[in-house]
Amino acid sequence: MPRTLVTADGVPVVTESLPRMAASASIARDIVRQAVETWGLAGLADSATLVVTELVANAVMHARGDSIRVTVTRVAQRRVWVAVVDRAPASEGPRPSDPLAEGGRGLILVEAVSAAWGVDDLGWGKRVWAELQVPAVVETPAPSVPIYSSPCAQVVYVLTVAAVAALIISGLAAHR
Numbered sequence: 001m002p003r004t005l006v007t008a009d010g011v012p013v014v015t016e017s018l019p020r021m022a023a024s025a026s027i028a029r030d031i032v033r034q035a036v037e038t039w040g041l042a043g044l045a046d047s048a049t050l051v052v053t054e055l056v057a058n059a060v061m062h063a064r065g066d067s068i069r070v071t072v073t074r075v076a077q078r079r080v081w082v083a084v085v086d087r088a089p090a091s092e093g094p095r096p097s098d099p100l101a102e103g104g105r106g107l108i109l110v111e112a113v114s115a116a117w118g119v120d121d122l123g124w125g126k127r128v129w130a131e132l133q134v135p136a137v138v139e140t141p142a143p144s145v146p147i148y149s150s151p152c153a154q155v156v157y158v159l160t161v162a163a164v165a166a167l168i169i170s171g172l173a174a175h176r
Contacts, residue, residue: 018068070084071083
């Protein structure tokens with residue numbers, strides 16, 4: 001059962017130690033998905049589970065020791081931080097992959113779906129993390145419609161627009 005914490009600053013954190021084995025990726029996905037959905041950030045669930053899957057896969061393949069730690073933190077209203085800690089030395093980041101290889105693209109995927117990502121050297125191991133953000137909603141401005149202070153003037157405007165539209169439509173129908 002993952003631990004749910006709240007930092008002194010009020011930041012919610014969910015964390016769990018898992019065995020360093022491939023089956024832990026599924027557990028990590030469940031932890032991350034449940035956390036982001038609980039925080040009302042379900043729109044990040046797919047990206048966050050992709051990230052944690054790749055980070056766990058790398059830890060299982062390259063780390064030492066029997067366990068890894070998965071952490072998901074809500075760092076802001078629309079941002080989460082997903083991290084995996086393991087006992088392997090910090091690496092330089094993504095390496096060029098063989099185009100015919102079956103693997104080797106995990107960190108490239110992490111970079112593609114994340115607002116930022118990085119590796120922290122912990123001395124005894126490393127923390128690989130990615131920050132994900134709900135995309136900002138771009139609002140399309142409403143079409144410009146004059147608003148008149150007088151209700152009567154507003155009605156006259158709307159009726160005029162409707163009459164012009166009717167004339168255009170009837171004119172188009174007459175030419176068919």
